[in-house]
Amino acid sequence: MSQSTKQAPLFKRFLAIGVGLIGGSACLSAKKQGLVGYVLGYSRRFETSHQALSLGIIDECISDASDPNLRSVDAVLLSIPVRQYEAVLRQFLPVLPANALIFDAGSTKNDVSLVVDKLEHEFPGLKARFVGAHPIAGGEQNGPKAAVAGLYQDKTCVICADPKTDISRKKLVEKFWSALGSKLVEMDPLDHDEMFGAVSHLPHLLSFAYVSSVLEHPKGAKFMSEGGAGFRDFTRIAASSPEMWADIFQNNDKALLSLLDNFEETLKQWRSAIQNKDRKFLDQALKRASEYREGWPNGHV
């Protein structure tokens, strides 16, 4: 954390919609930094918000939008699957103060822009008070139990603000993630989705599809009981949350499918080099990929 002493809260009454690994860790870290006063928490499943309460992640559970405590909330953090944004915002926006800041932590960003665009007609001014972000942190464990203060320390947080976003709102959100220890990067939502399509969504898709193809092999179970170190690393990411990844693949379909086209084109070249015993191609292509990979900074995000 950037400061050891508590600061004046950025937000007096904070509503966390989603209190799992991402939202829960944001609450724990924000509480530790004194960024938030009183924290309300909402989850689709009441057991989840109740668990977050008992773990000290939130101070009070909200069961639905009829709760009068919502009327004095000054900021809302959405940490739920992006596909639930529209329904949840329609449910909560009518009861939240009309100037409450809304920000999010979703893994895809153009779909979030489209939801906010769509809701702007019903809730004029929403675009000005909505700030999209993608904190690049996570893990294979999910739910409130997996939440930890410090999850965002030294991680990158991509801010995707709309040209219509209030500068002051954006600054508040930047202050929030900075205080949790994140390094900020600003990106256009489409650029964000293309980049993360390339560095995260495509490798996840390949890893899931690879595990799936081994699983369908008649000797899959036998193969599974063996396997080298490369196998483990390559497929570790396939143990991630299925629901979250189904959302991501669905919501970033355009960028992902275009990147998949490139990958399949490359794979076709490699396949034909193996088929045609084109050793020169294999040597050059492997050398290039290997040198490129070796040059990557290992400590980064």
Next chain:
Amino acid sequence: MSQSTKQAPLFKRFLAIGVGLIGGSACLSAKKQGLVGYVLGYSRRFETSHQALSLGIIDECISDASDPNLRSVDAVLLSIPVRQYEAVLRQFLPVLPANALIFDAGSTKNDVSLVVDKLEHEFPGLKARFVGAHPIAGGEQNGPKAAVAGLYQDKTCVICADPKTDISRKKLVEKFWSALGSKLVEMDPLDHDEMFGAVSHLPHLLSFAYVSSVLEHPKGAKFMSEGGAGFRDFTRIAASSPEMWADIFQNNDKALLSLLDNFEETLKQWRSAIQNKDRKFLDQALKRASEYREGWPNGHV
């Protein structure tokens, strides 16, 4: 190591053909265990065997097959790319004692069987004294400097003996790898190649091809400077030795291309599910792959 006191050497005069990570580590470990008496070392490049000498991996450098010291060698370990076996064996077999044990540490095994089959006509009895093995160990670093005693401790070593292999020779080789701490598994060469095609060669191919496709993307350099944790793990294996992997892809082409067919078929299904927004397929397929992957033992090889 399985014993703390030195045992009587299994091999009095040992020839290591290849003294890099694999061969060098075998020599260091075997010396530590007292399995080998005097160790001769040969490498394509004289600098390499000289380096191995200075690191204490071998006791003497052999520059070529004319060296009279070869005449009293009782065992030879091949730890060089499999594609070099035929030429190297043709060079050394005429000068080595006709009863010298030959064993190997190559990552593919059916191609090794074919080389031995082919050379049996020129060197009758070779099959009886050749024992194929694949110790499942390695790393991203190569060469004598990367060699360490203990590399094979608690690793799996697959023994692929021919029905014509002398039982006594096979037992010697099993004793050798066991004494280095390896757990032995016996497999048919074709089964070995299919299994390692699935658990090692295919994921390496996908990882190399993936890095290559990012590299060809106009924004590849930008993507490279970012990237999440999944990206790093997924591509870590693409930093492995290009030459070794070109050999493996070329030598295990049949099994690999058949596994690649399965993978591409699976990927096609996933692609069409993403294109058609088939959420049910995505949910089920992701859940299945994720559960399957979670069930894998993390401590294994």
